[in-house]
Amino acid sequence: MPEAMSLQDMFVGTLAGAAIVVMGAFYALFYALAKMHRHRVAHATALASYAGLVVATYFLVDALKLHGIWLWVAAVMVAGYFLAPRAIWQLCVGTHEESAT
Amino acid sequence: MSEAAANPIDRAEETDDGNRPGQKLALYYFSAAMVLFAAQILFGLIIGLQYLYPDLLYNVLDFSVARMVHINAMIVWLLMGFIGCIYWLVEDEAGRDLVGAKLAFVNFWILTGAVAVVVAVYLFVQIGPGELRSIWLINEGREYIEAPRWADIGIVVCVLIFFYNVAATFTKGRWSGISGVLVLDLIALAALYLAGMYFTPNISVDQHWWWWVVHLWVEATWEVLVGCIMAWGLIRTLGANRRIVTTWLYIEVAMMFGSGILGLGHHYFWIGTPEYWLTIGGFFSALEPIPLVAMVVHAVYDAGRHGFKSSNHPALAWLIAHAFGNFFGAGVWGFMHTLPQINLYTHGTQWTASHGHLAFFGAYATIVIAIIYLAIQKARGDVWMSGALPGNGFAWKWSLALLNIGVLGMTVALLISGYEQSFVERALEGSTWSAYFEAQQTPWFVQGMQWRMVFGWITAAGLALLLWDLATIGRRETRPVQVLNPVPA
Numbered sequence: 001m002p003e004a005m006s007l008q009d010m011f012v013g014t015l016a017g018a019a020i021v022v023m024g025a026f027y028a029l030f031y032a033l034a035k036m037h038r039h040r041v042a043h044a045t046a047l048a049s050y051a052g053l054v055v056a057t058y059f060l061v062d063a064l065k066l067h068g069i070w071l072w073v074a075a076v077m078v079a080g081y082f083l084a085p086r087a088i089w090q091l092c093v094g095t096h097e098e099s100a101t
Numbered sequence: 102m103s104e105a106a107a108n109p110i111d112r113a114e115e116t117d118d119g120n121r122p123g124q125k126l127a128l129y130y131f132s133a134a135m136v137l138f139a140a141q142i143l144f145g146l147i148i149g150l151q152y153l154y155p156d157l158l159y160n161v162l163d164f165s166v167a168r169m170v171h172i173n174a175m176i177v178w179l180l181m182g183f184i185g186c187i188y189w190l191v192e193d194e195a196g197r198d199l200v201g202a203k204l205a206f207v208n209f210w211i212l213t214g215a216v217a218v219v220v221a222v223y224l225f226v227q228i229g230p231g232e233l234r235s236i237w238l239i240n241e242g243r244e245y246i247e248a249p250r251w252a253d254i255g256i257v258v259c260v261l262i263f264f265y266n267v268a269a270t271f272t273k274g275r276w277s278g279i280s281g282v283l284v285l286d287l288i289a290l291a292a293l294y295l296a297g298m299y300f301t302p303n304i305s306v307d308q309h310w311w312w313w314v315v316h317l318w319v320e321a322t323w324e325v326l327v328g329c330i331m332a333w334g335l336i337r338t339l340g341a342n343r344r345i346v347t348t349w350l351y352i353e354v355a356m357m358f359g360s361g362i363l364g365l366g367h368h369y370f371w372i373g374t375p376e377y378w379l380t381i382g383g384f385f386s387a388l389e390p391i392p393l394v395a396m397v398v399h400a401v402y403d404a405g406r407h408g409f410k411s412s413n414h415p416a417l418a419w420l421i422a423h424a425f426g427n428f429f430g431a432g433v434w435g436f437m438h439t440l441p442q443i444n445l446y447t448h449g450t451q452w453t454a455s456h457g458h459l460a461f462f463g464a465y466a467t468i469v470i471a472i473i474y475l476a477i478q479k480a481r482g483d484v485w486m487s488g489a490l491p492g493n494g495f496a497w498k499w500s501l502a503l504l505n506i507g508v509l510g511m512t513v514a515l516l517i518s519g520y521e522q523s524f525v526e527r528a529l530e531g532s533t534w535s536a537y538f539e540a541q542q543t544p545w546f547v548q549g550m551q552w553r554m555v556f557g558w559i560t561a562a563g564l565a566l567l568l569w570d571l572a573t574i575g576r577r578e579t580r581p582v583q584v585l586n587p588v589p590a
Contacts (some may be wrong), residue, residue, distance in 0.1 A: 005442045007528045014447075014520075017437045024394040025428065032401035064442040069380055077387040084395040092402040095348045 003065045013063035019056035020077070023049050028085035035089055053081055123192045123199030123270070126206060128480060130185030131473050133213050135568060137178035138466075140220075142561050144171035149557045152550045166227050169240075169247055170220065175461060176245060177216055182469030183326055184263055187283065189476050190333045191267050195274030201266050208262045215255050219248055236300075243311050246297045253298050260291045278347030282354060283329040290322045305373030312368040319461075320361040320389070320431075327468050328353045331420065334468070337475055338417045341403070349399060356392035364389045370441045371448060379441045386439040390432035400424060412583045413478050413486040415497040415574070419471035422505060426463015434459050434512070446527040451549070452519030459512040462504075470567070477571055478582065485580035496570035503563030510556030518549030 005013045030046035033039060060066075061074050144167050151157050151164045158167070192199055199205060222239055229235030236242065237250040248256065264287050271280045297314035301307050332350045335341040366382025411417040434456040438447040447453065474497075478486045490497075522540045530536030540546060 004445045021390045021433045021436050028394050028397040032398040073384045080391050084391045085398045088395040088398040
C-alpha cells in the first residue's frame with residue numbers, strides 16, 4: 001500500500017501533477033515549433049519546459065513520498081514525456097513523406 | 102440501366118445532395134441529442150441550486166433524482182450525438198446509401214420513446230421497493246447507467262440494429278481505414294455495455310464490472326469513436342489528406358488503448374480489489390496523458406501545413422475546442438488527482454465533478470457540436486459557412502465563448518470546492534459522516550458552489566444561443582460552400 005501524502009503536501013502534490021502535464025505540452029509544442037521553423041528560442045523554451053517537467057516530477061515524488069516501484073513509475077513517465085513528442089515528430093515527417101511519394 | 106445506376110457506389114455519389122436517408126436520420130438524432138443536452142443543463146441548474154438552497158424541491162425532485170437525470174441525460178445525448186455523427190458520415194465514407202434505412206428510422210423512434218419513458222419513470226416514480234421488480238422497471242441503481250433492465254436490453258437491441266446499419270453499409274459500399282476502426286470500435290462499445298448488466302450481490306465484484314462500462318467506454322471506445330469522427334471531420338473541414346489522417350488514427354488507437362485500457366486501474370483503488378491495482382492503475386494513469394501531449398506535436402505540424410483554411414468555421418472552431426478541452430479536461434485535470442496517494446483524498450469529491458465537467462464537455466460535447474455544424478451546412482444546401490458570415494458570425498462565436506467560459510468556470514469553481522472538501526472532509530476529519538457535512542459548510546466550499554452556479558447560468562445562456570444559431574445559421578445564405586482542394590502532404 002503506497003503511503004498517503006501528508007496534509008501539508010496536498011497542494012504541492014496536486015499542483016505538481018498538473019504542472020507535469022502542462023509542462024509536457026509546452027515541451028511538445030515548442031519542440032514542434034523549433035523543428036518546424038528552426039527557431040533557437042523555441043528550442044530553448046522546449047528544453048526549459050522539459051526541465052520544468054523534471055522539476056515538477058521531483059516535487060511530486062517528494063510530496064507523495066514515492067519509493068520502490070513508484071520511483072520507476074516516475075522515471076518511465078519522465079522518459080515517456082521526453083521521447084513521445086520526438087517519436088511523434090518522426091512519425092509526422094515519415095507519414096507526410098510517404099504520402100508525398 | 103446506366104453503368105452508374107448499376108453501381109451503388111457511383112449512384113450514391115451522384116445523388117450526394119444532403120438528402121440521403123442516413124443523413125436525414127442523423128438530423129433526427131442530432132435534434133434528440135440537443136433536447137437532451139437542454140435537459141442536462143436544466144437539471145444541472147436545479148442540482149446546482151439545491152447545493153445553495155437545500156430545501157429547493159425537497160421531496161418533490163430530490164437531489165439524488167435530479168442528479169441522476171442530469172448525468173443520464175448527458176450520457177444519452179452524447180450517445181445519440183455519436184450515433185448521429187456516424188449515420189452522417191457512414192454514407193459519405195461507404196459511398197452508398199444507408200443499408201436498412203427503414204429499420205434504422207424505426208430504431209430511432211423506439212430508442213427515443215424508450216428514453217422518454219425511462220426519464221418519465223425517473224421523474225414521476227423515482228424509487229421503488231428493494232425488489233428485483235424495481236431493477237427491471239424503475240432503476241437499476243448503478244450510478245451513470247441507472248436505466249432499468251428492460252431499457253438495458255432495449256439499448257443492446259437498438260445498438261445491434263445500429264451496428265447492422267453501419268457494418269452492412271460499409272460491406273455493400275466500400276471500406277476505408279476510418280470505417281474499419283469504426284466498426285471494430287462499435288463491436289467493443291456494444292460488448293462492453295453487457296458488463297454493466299451483470300448483477301452480483303458482492304459490491305466489489307459488481308463495481309469491478311461496472312467500471313468496465315464506465316471507464317472503458319469513456320477512456321477507450323469513446324475516445325476511438327471520437328478519433329474516427331475527428332479524422333472524417335478534418336478531411337471535410339480542412340481537406341486533410343486521407344492517407345495521413347488514417348495513419349494517425351491507427352497511431353492514436355494504439356496509444357489510447359495502450360495506456361487507457363489498464364488505466365482502468367485508477368477506478369479499482371478503493372473498491373476492495375487486490376492491492377496490485379494501485380500500481381497498475383498508477384502506472385498506466387501516468388502514461389495516459391502522453392498520447393494527448395504527443396498529439397500537440399502533430400497538431401502544430403499539420404497546422405503549419407494547412408494554414409487553417411476551412412469550409413466551415415464554426416465546425417473548425419469546435420474541433421479546436423475539442424483538442425484543447427480533451428487535453429485539459431482529460432489530461433491535466435485527470436492526472437492531477439489520479440495517483441492513489443492523492444486520490445485517497447480526492448476520490449468522489451467535487452474534484453471528480455470538476456474533472457468530469459471539463460473532460461466530458463471538452464472531449465465529447467465539443468466534437469458532436471462540430472459535426473452538427475457540418476450536418477447543418479449540408480442540410481441547408483451546402484451553403485457558405487467560412488469567414489464573413491452575416492453579423493460576423495455573432496451567434497456561433499458567442500455561443501462557443503459562453504459555453505466554454507461557462508464550463509471552464511464551473512470546473513475551476515468545483516475544483517476549489519473539491520480541494521476544500523478533500524482537505525477538511527478527508528484529510529483533517531478522516532472521511533466520517535459528520536466530516537462530510539462539516540466540509541460542505543466551510544466558506545471556500547460554499548463560495549465555490551456559488552461561483553459554479555454563476556458559471557452554470559453562463560453555460561445555459563451559451564446553450565440557448567447555440568440552439569438558436571443551429572436553428573437559423575445558413576437559412577438565408579445564398580453563397581455556395583467554399584470548396585477546399587485536398588491538401589498535399
